[in-house]
Amino acid sequence: MQKPRFSASFRASVLVILLILGFIVAKQLAKPKSFGEFGFYRGDNVAEWIALDQNYAPPGNISCLKCHDKIGQLTALAEHGQLDCQACHGPLLAHSLKPGDSHPKVAGNAELCGTCHNQILGRTKEQITTVKVSEHSGGLDCVRCHDPHQPLSMNGGRTP
Amino acid sequence: MKLKFTRREFVISAAKVMAVGLLAPTGALAVTKLASAADSSAQNSILQQWAGKEWNFVVDTAKCIGCASCVKACKKENNLPLDQEVYRTWVERYLVDTNEEVRIDSPRGGLDFQQKVLQVNKQFFVPKLCNQCKHAPCIQVCPVGATYRTGDGVVLVDRERCVGCSYCIQACPYSARFLHPVLKVADKCNWCYPRISKGLLPACVQVCPTGARKFGNIKDPASEIVALKKKSRLRVVKQDMGTGPTVFYIDLDEVVK
């Protein structure tokens, strides 16, 4: 039988070398351009995160008082003064940028007010005034008696 | 054993192989380097963004009333579904009863604390979030370089690179990480990086009604964080893990997990 030019080991080696070379080329092509800029990660990702949109606007005294200055000032002087508007009113960036497009309403019920003022185990009276809703109001909406912006004005509530 | 080819043939073959072996990757490298003339202006703006900044977080557990406004605000700000059991931040309740036994709970991350009637010795709430560790084990174990610590001290996840292997989730001693239920990549608290990079506060800090959460730049001498850290007795969670957390707790009881 004719002896072939290239031995078995040579053929196998060539195959393996080609595979390794192919991989090196593929690796260089597949690596993202910004990878390694700042560390072992894709440098572009930092800017991608910074560019993301928010849902919550900046604090109320910047975002809300421009239009809602009267109620903002009243609230600031009363018991809820240190709270951000969005703590109760939810995310308001969309509304603050385009006020006409949305009119977020918040329900003044025991569920909302109870998140802070419910008498749950763990919460002490030194930290915050708490009530047991069933005993205090029988489940009625808190805003029936309390103005959320001036919660203790007029001896605890608006006249109904 | 007879040689399969003459010495001359061997040298020529070897030279051919070496030529291919050296030229191919060199050529490829040159092409890719030319194509990726680094966008240095974008790089510089990020470096400027980071200059002079090192973010820290301080939690005053005595002030936390367990209202979980932070949990709700975090979910809304970061578009995480309220009904899924994944949390970038959560609040734990510790009830140390008269037998020095500790009852801990965090129903739905603190959104569901029920009223209870129990006689307890000590009771308090502890908010938890990602500690943005200086020696983060999650960064160490990520196989693809999808998570990293920025120059201003926040650990981020590259959502385009993450393969969802969950190794980082296994490695975090604080269970701060989870698999995003929709995107199927790793996710976690990032101190609202888009907000803080624009001079805003993280959503949880902004809505906290009692000021239990504080955030700031420790390289800025005027920051309230600097004063707070100077005057308070501070602890971190699971210090013995050696992760170097940058969330500091005031009044952290030793029973806190």
Place this chain on the structure above:
Amino acid sequence: MSGYVFPNDLEVHWRLFIVLYPYITGIVAGAFIVSSLYHVFGKSELKPLARLSLLTSLAFLFCASFPLLSHLGQPLRALNIMMTPHLTSAMAGFGFIYTFFLILCLLETWFLFREDIVKFADSSKGSVKLFYSILTLGAKDVSPEALDKDHRIVKVLATIGIPAAFFLTGYVGFIFGSIKANVWNSTPLMPIIFILSATVSGVALLIVLYRVVNWIRRVKIDMPCLMSLNSYLWIFLLTATILEVLEVLQMGYEGRAEWPMIYGLITQHISLSYLVIQMGIGVLVPLILLPLGRSKRFSMRIKQTLTTLSGALVLIGVLAMRFNVVIGGQLISKSMAGYISYDWTLFRHEGIIPDMVLLLLPLLILAVLVRVLPPWFGELKGPKKQADDVSPLK
């Protein structure tokens, strides 16, 4: 769920597929080492299995990446692991260690069977001839010098393959053992335990395969070969178990803060899979049956049965061990104050049925491989009675 579990700890992330991966790669490494025991260390009593064990290793190797790919949240990005491997992560080693071992195994198989491939190429017709001709890569020299060179290359590859096999299972052990947040798994011994139990699972599978295959082909069992496997299985099983038990005993003795959680895990939450299946059925029983399976007091048939039964029990035990390592550690919440339980599923979320398919797949591939590259020698067939210590090989 019991006690306090961190809100993000409610789910087990690494599930049955991740249990299968170390099981499959363990068999790959174990079967390869048996093959190398013959090719490198010249253990001639293992010759009947030398080729079959290499093919077994290859068959399981082909399947090793399926459970990982299926588990990923973003499987289409899987190649990121090879394009930007983060060298501080043990998992980043997967691409290179697996590819290296795959190439090595393929090469060794090719050089080992090359003579047969050339013979098949020459003696067959049509598409079969084409298939084998391509497989020869054009290297059709089967002169004694060429074959001798083949054997030397096989020996070199089989030698390199031993540390490569250790790496293949060792790095998986390191992945689990280096997670300081996981108190059940974190130990420097994990890579060693994985290597030893890998060898155990490989030998055990080969014992069972040998019995099954010879029963199908109606060929006599080579008793010196089987008894040799019996001894190897016993000693590796004993060593692996000593290390595992030592680890737990030490944890109990030192009594660090996490010990009560570990004690609770072993005695309550994984008591069935750990104490009963892994240690009882998978270790204690085989440790007793295997030496009995070598005893001169019993007949050949009983010795074969005891050894094969032990092999099967060990296979179950090692699977339980992988389960206990992968899933056991995740059942303890990082709060160190509570446990969750594994939610068994049938189909979805890496359920039992897909797992059984994944376990059968390598056996199917092996069945194809032994048709393409028959690993048999000219053995004696038929029910002729013979002495225990005589090899039926011609």
